[in-house]
Amino acid sequence: MAVDRRAFSLAALAALTISCARAGGRPALKNGMWPRFKSAFLDRSGRIVDNGNGGISHSEGQGYGLWLALTANDRDAFDSIHRWTEATLARRDFALYSWRYDPRQENPVADRNNATDGDIFIAWALARAGEQWQDAALTARSEEIRAAILAHLVIERFGRRLLLPGLDGFSSPNVVTVNPSYFIWPAFDQFRRLDGEAVWGSLIRDCEKLLKAARFGPRRLPTDWIDVTADPAIAPAASKPPRFGFDAVRLPLYAQAGGRPQLVSPIIDCWRGYVRARREIPAWIDVQSGQEADYALSPGGMTIANRALGLPASLPLSSDYYAAALQTLSQSL
Numbered sequence: 001m002a003v004d005r006r007a008f009s010l011a012a013l014a015a016l017t018i019s020c021a022r023a024g025g026r027p028a029l030k031n032g033m034w035p036r037f038k039s040a041f042l043d044r045s046g047r048i049v050d051n052g053n054g055g056i057s058h059s060e061g062q063g064y065g066l067w068l069a070l071t072a073n074d075r076d077a078f079d080s081i082h083r084w085t086e087a088t089l090a091r092r093d094f095a096l097y098s099w100r101y102d103p104r105q106e107n108p109v110a111d112r113n114n115a116t117d118g119d120i121f122i123a124w125a126l127a128r129a130g131e132q133w134q135d136a137a138l139t140a141r142s143e144e145i146r147a148a149i150l151a152h153l154v155i156e157r158f159g160r161r162l163l164l165p166g167l168d169g170f171s172s173p174n175v176v177t178v179n180p181s182y183f184i185w186p187a188f189d190q191f192r193r194l195d196g197e198a199v200w201g202s203l204i205r206d207c208e209k210l211l212k213a214a215r216f217g218p219r220r221l222p223t224d225w226i227d228v229t230a231d232p233a234i235a236p237a238a239s240k241p242p243r244f245g246f247d248a249v250r251l252p253l254y255a256q257a258g259g260r261p262q263l264v265s266p267i268i269d270c271w272r273g274y275v276r277a278r279r280e281i282p283a284w285i286d287v288q289s290g291q292e293a294d295y296a297l298s299p300g301g302m303t304i305a306n307r308a309l310g311l312p313a314s315l316p317l318s319s320d321y322y323a324a325a326l327q328t329l330s331q332s333l
Helices: 008-022 034-041 059-071 074-089 116-132 136-152 185-195 197-213 246-259 261-278 299-309 322-333
Strands: 154-157 160-163 174-178 227-228
Touching: 008 116, 034 059, 034 322, 059 074, 059 116, 059 322, 074 116, 116 136, 116 185, 136 154, 136 185, 160 197, 185 197, 185 246, 197 261, 246 261, 246 299, 246 322, 261 299, 299 322
Parallel strands: none
Antiparallel strands: 154 160, 174 227
């Protein structure tokens, strides 16, 4: 995932702190960023371009684009994104999507592995679009993707139901590595309504328990990646830096959108401490050593923090794909 290292200035942070005393709640520009996001990152073919990562596209971005177009009721953009995604990233063996398209390579989709959060967002957007636009084909395709997620990405291990981040590379006999930012709670809740408690309920409950347990170090923060083993205690992933960082920053957005703010209360408390001290919120925090990034949250991360803290002010749309995606999602969930 590309990272945006643009600093959020102390002056802007101070202004937001002052504004918190005057007003609260979510920004009022629901879906208002979509036209700007579309103009900056959606090309004519229907792919969302990650300009911070060499101009690649990936299933995550396509899923975000579908959701944002849907919430803006932009059927033309939605259909364009959907056509490109199905033609370019859809796997032929089952209803999941290759995670990466790199136009610089002779084979732009050389890696056929998936990214589960992209699959979830695509399935969710298609389900909602099928209802909103009374389109049975979109509804049916969402059903196929949901079935593939359950069949290939949900596993029973160590007394838990676990969501694999991808088909390959995350599970061995002794450890399963998961990414809590792939727990997109409002999508899970919709899937449970559509497919039934018996299908999704136990996975949702186990994911909730996992996130509650993923509180490490003195600040009790989750890490971007965690390892699950036979030991009841979970741990930061051994193969990754033990950081609350660029993936985990999405956790408060999904938890609040899914009505589960209690799952991320340590994150909100941590961010509130920086704001009260009139300090920049760092882009990442090492949960073990306490080391902090020497640059601030991107505008995307700061928009999520604003929402989590009840700060009403919004920021100009970032010129970086990932930061802008987080900003726009924050206005649409």
